[in-house]
Amino acid sequence: MAQEPINLFEYEEIAKSRLEQGQYDFIAGGATDEITIRRTRAVFDSIMMRPRMMVDISKRDVSTTVLGQKIDLPVMIDPAGNHGVAHEDAELATARAAGAAGTLMVVSSHAARTMEDVAGAATGPLWFQQYLFRDRGLTLEMAARAEEAGYTALCLTLDAKVSPKRERNIRNNYVGPASPNYAQLDMGTHSWQFAADMPAGPNDIRDPASTWEDLDWLAANIRLPVVVKGIMTGEDGKYSADHGAKGVIVSNHGGRYLDTTLATIEVLPEVVKAVDGNAEVYMDGGIRRGTDIFKALALGARSVLIGRPLFWGLAVDGEAGVVSMLGILKSELDATMGMCGRTTIDSIDMDCLATVSPLLALFPTAPDFR
């Protein structure tokens, strides 16, 4: 495509043509039949908008705050391993792009660059993502490094205790590189066991025995606020807040772990209700349009995050690609707000959405457009 991409789907198309098949599949793919991935887009597309007229929309503000940090748009960069697969500058480019776009990046512990190098390149706020390790000393050591490097929250991923079965990776024999973040840790007999279809073995660094009490322990033993990632039920949303999380990311890991879950946008309302204002609630999964962001905000998310699109932006044009991709989302959200008569993020609400065709009530045999 000679012309500039004008939406996130075009970014993916161009990126696909530039990446090797195995690399593209690693990013785009999900677990087993990828039913959750398809459902996610289908559900977004089934939620309809209710536009509103004759509201003064001359001044619109798409900025918000997350844990007290102002961001210029309610879209953050999700933690995702190995940006180096899409661009040689890897997370350094993404971090600079996030800063230039005025948003926050969550840096994965599986990054292709060390957390210190990413922090050194960053021009905006950063959170660091990690896991609960069997060795609690290592867990605290990594968190302490993040704090030392200037990260302002720790994002604890809860939904990755077991290795998923990603069939594209198995077919392609795809194995990503180990992150330099782990090279600096003395892991003893532990390591990351990435076998694509295996439960974590006894030496796997991840702790399959961890429970909510371990979240209490972590929150009590680090200074950074903890944001948990991977919540898909109201129960777990409530437990997260009860056990010290300041933020909750409603996420199914982009359909990359357990397949056939509901789409995140479907479970978002129950999590928001159960958390009951005791933590901030964010959401990721399938966000590709300004209308998707609007829908998530209307259903109670404070901000959304994007995963795969950052790789598409990087593959197309490095840092500039990510900046322009975020710019597209921002302007699509801004236009959606204008057309729905909403001028601030806080004013976005469910009144702007519909899910069932009103024709159904009039004609029992009318087609169901859901």
Ligand SMILES: Cc1cc2nc3c(=O)[nH]c(=O)nc-3n(C[C@H](O)[C@H](O)[C@H](O)COP(=O)(O)O)c2cc1C
């Ligand atoms: C290539 C890739 C690597 C990822 N690595 C991580 C990771 O290291 N830690 C984590 O918590 N989530 C990881 N994720 C999941 C994302 O944070 C996020 O939940 C998901 O991508 C959101 O869906 P989306 O890609 O449709 O935006 C990864 C996702 C992708 C696509």
